Amino acid sequence: xxxxxxxxxxxxxxxxxxxxxxxxxxxxxxxxxxxxxxxxxxxxxxxxxxxxxxxxxxxxxxxxxxxxxxxxxxxxxxxxxxxxxxxxxxxxxxxxxxxxxxxxxxxxxxxxxxx
Amino acid sequence: xxxxxxxxxxxxxxxxxxxxxxxxxxxxxxxxxxxxxxxxxxxxxxxxxxxxxxxxxxxxxxxxxxxxxxxxxxxxxxxxxxxxxxxxxxxxxxxxxxxxxxxxxxxxxxx
Numbered sequence: 420x421x422x423x424x425x426x427x428x429x430x431x432x433x434x435x436x437x438x439x440x441x442x443x444x445x446x447x448x449x450x451x452x453x454x455x456x457x458x459x460x461x462x463x464x465x466x467x468x469x470x471x472x473x474x475x476x477x478x479x480x481x482x483x484x485x486x487x488x489x490x491x492x493x494x495x496x497x498x499x500x501x502x503x504x505x506x507x508x509x510x511x512x513x514x515x516x517x518x519x520x521x522x523x524x525x526x527x528x529x530x531x532x533x534x
Numbered sequence: 535x536x537x538x539x540x541x542x543x544x545x546x547x548x549x550x551x552x553x554x555x556x557x558x559x560x561x562x563x564x565x566x567x568x569x570x571x572x573x574x575x576x577x578x579x580x581x582x583x584x585x586x587x588x589x590x591x592x593x594x595x596x597x598x599x600x601x602x603x604x605x606x607x608x609x610x611x612x613x614x615x616x617x618x619x620x621x622x623x624x625x626x627x628x629x630x631x632x633x634x635x636x637x638x639x640x641x642x643x644x645x
Contacts, residue, residue: 450631461637462577462620467630475630508575514631521565521624521631522582528575 421445425511425526432501432533440496440529442511451494452512452523453486455479462510468494501533536561536625538636546642547611555606555639557621565624565631566597568606571638572617580606580619611643 424443432438444451453465466476468486483505485497494513498505511526537560547553557566568580581588581595583604588595592611597604608615618640622633 452630452632454633456575462622462633462635464632464634467632469630475632510577512633520582521584522567522579523565523631523633524579525569525577528577530575 423513423524423526425529429530434533435500438498440509442494443492444513448513448515450514453496454510456508503533506533536634538634540621540636540639544640549645551611552609555619557604559602559623562626563623564626566604567622569620570617613643616643
């Protein structure tokens with residue numbers, strides 16, 4: 420069964436460093452997303468990406484964050500100058516074309532710890 | 535924006551018991567999904583159910599979109615059902631397929 424895969428599963432970084440979280444969405448999906456879950460809280464939408472550009476972003480997704488589809492299979496989230504409060508589980512998700520089924524499929528997550 | 539409320543917030547069951555989890559949302563939606571977050575933090579798709587009723591083994595779900603709620607039924611619960619159950623909705627007419635998550639129901643099934 421097709422699945423969304425994320426790497427790495429865990430990452431520890433020093434405050435102020437840049438991190439790149441990687442995702443491989445399901446191959447025939449056209450919408451890609453990043454979500455964040457701070458420990459013990461609900462899952463929050465960060466950004467959606469369609470047709471090689473950001474289609475929607477939340478207030479959380481400020482200039483510290485950027486997304487990219489560097490090739491035909493990968494989708495990345497870059498966090499510049501990480502802060503302690505960026506520690507969270509980051510989920511990548513994908514879904515088919517908006518006129519198709521809207522079901523989103525999530526990766527297993529990357530647990531980011533900023534020290 | 536749309537509000538998603540889940541109840542109860544916490545639930546403790548004995549193995550073999552049945553339960554009903556509820557999700558209320560404040561506006562029209564064109565997507566509703568139920569997830570199980572396991573102890574490792576993974577989000578497991580349970581149902582894609584913007585309307586109607588579906589069943590998958592011991593789990594079933596019903597969404598009444600006109601009344602803005604969804605129910606998740608767990609029958610004959612097992613210890614492996616423990617974890618957090620999230621409801622997430624996609625606002626109707628939204629620019630993208632983003633999901634708004636509820637705060638979850640923490641389920642503990644005791645042997």
